[in-house]
Amino acid sequence: MVQLVEQGYCVVPDALAAETIKALDADLAHNFADTPFCQGGFYGERTKRFGRLLARSPHAAELVMHPEILGIAEQVLGPWCDCIQLNLTQAIALHPQALPQLPHRDQDMWRGPTGTIEYLVNVMWPFTPYREMNGTTLIWPRSHGAKALDPDPDTAPIAVDLDPGDALIFLGSTLHGAGGNRSFTVRRGAIVSYCLGWLKPYENQWLAYPPETAKHFAPELAALIGYRQHRPNLGNYEGQCPSLLLGDSPPHPLGAIDALRPDQQALMEAHVAGQRDQG
Template sequence: MLAASRRTAALVPCRARHQTATDSHKLPVNIDQAARRIREDGYAVVPDFLDEPTVERLRCGLAPVFDAIGSRMDEDHGQQTLHTHNLLAKTRAVDEVLVDDRLLGLIEAVLGPDFQVSGVAAMRPGPGDRRQRMHQDDGHYPIPRPHPPLIVNTLIALDPFTAENGATEIVPGSHRFTERVDPEVPTVTVEMPTGALLLWEGAVWHRGGGNSTHNQYRRSINVNFNLAWLKQRENQFVGVPWEVAVEMPEKLQALIGYKLTNFGLGTVDYRNPIETVRQRLSH
């Protein structure tokens, strides 16, 4: 089961074992331009969001996670992907990405200042992975359409995204639709290089493409953000152990929900809940 996962790591050797975050150079991002694209088309791509040292560092840090992702075999479709969710409970490798001010600025430009992490996953679709069904990411919330943005979802490419290996397929402008789209509706295949960032509004219709290659894997980090007054996709308060949460940087604690929002939502005795967690752990 794990042999294919180990082959994945071998496709791009891990060369970043002695690198630190200071080795990276963060290129500026045109936040206004990306936000405008999301408003108009429902999605945007930042092609050079992460530089090569950062990508290598993430590949190395996530190698044990990807090795632990099982797979299932199917005579008709070959190897099928399994994702690893609740990633913040399993590794600190992705923390630097989540607290990147460029990423947070992009999310704020769409959702406003009061948002949170809804879920974090590592994904590794392999050869034979099937195309997903067309869907929206904000379908969990029973709010009539059209409505203001509730979710911004993101994919960070750790391998190239191509039409052949199953790059995300999006229906441009469909975040304004009020009815379900036809499964055969024309789509744009979002091909992008390693290190690129794809963002899309939760109402846009999209799907993961099928991987028709024999030897290409498509590793990525998926970070889902939603408005802070909505229920998270993954319950961060239960999923991330308290002992882990209290050691996180304050910015990351706030992102997973340890903060007061909208004039007092989420309090414990009208205090930040992380204070209660620290108090209980000390007893």
């Protein structure tokens, strides 16, 4: 955690058993084979990407719900939200001759203030060894936070060596990008990211995991992908928590129920009390 805050990234070695990663890679093998190459310079025309990993393999939940990493994400993002949410799960295959990716900060997908707020925590999970030759993730240390306001980084990028089971965590304000694949092998892995609960996530989680899918998830996982409200009443269904869609058919029509922050609740109670006194 200290390195993540100071450097903008850190590596958690052996975060999961290599056998778990191997099983996930095997589950996704046909998706890697069937998915066409991306279009556009940012995604990479020698790169394959696909999401919805929680619906494609039961092993994906072990990445998303990793206790230590989830705790780090909540600690980093907690000052700016009521609860965090899953931003995406995306498998990535970087094929030989893939060009280096444009260096970027993932927080820039949202046009909010930068330099103080952290919007996102990324976790790169390698399925194959990640090395400089096959295009491992490049990280610009200390390019995060207030440094994101500088036009140019004052540090050189480092190519982070990773093995299956390791996890590379980096902030949404950290400058990074995939390296070019100058090897003869495919570099495979997955990115899992978490963002502030009141943001529009990169991946539309309710389409990726509709109620008939999400009802089979653990309650904590269903909540993380969006089947809970973020106060005040954000992401509601008919004025109530969308988790009610994961049980028996809810009664209709539904009545809206307040879900307010403590400061809003106090303000509202004072207002109601004042109105009653006048009445």
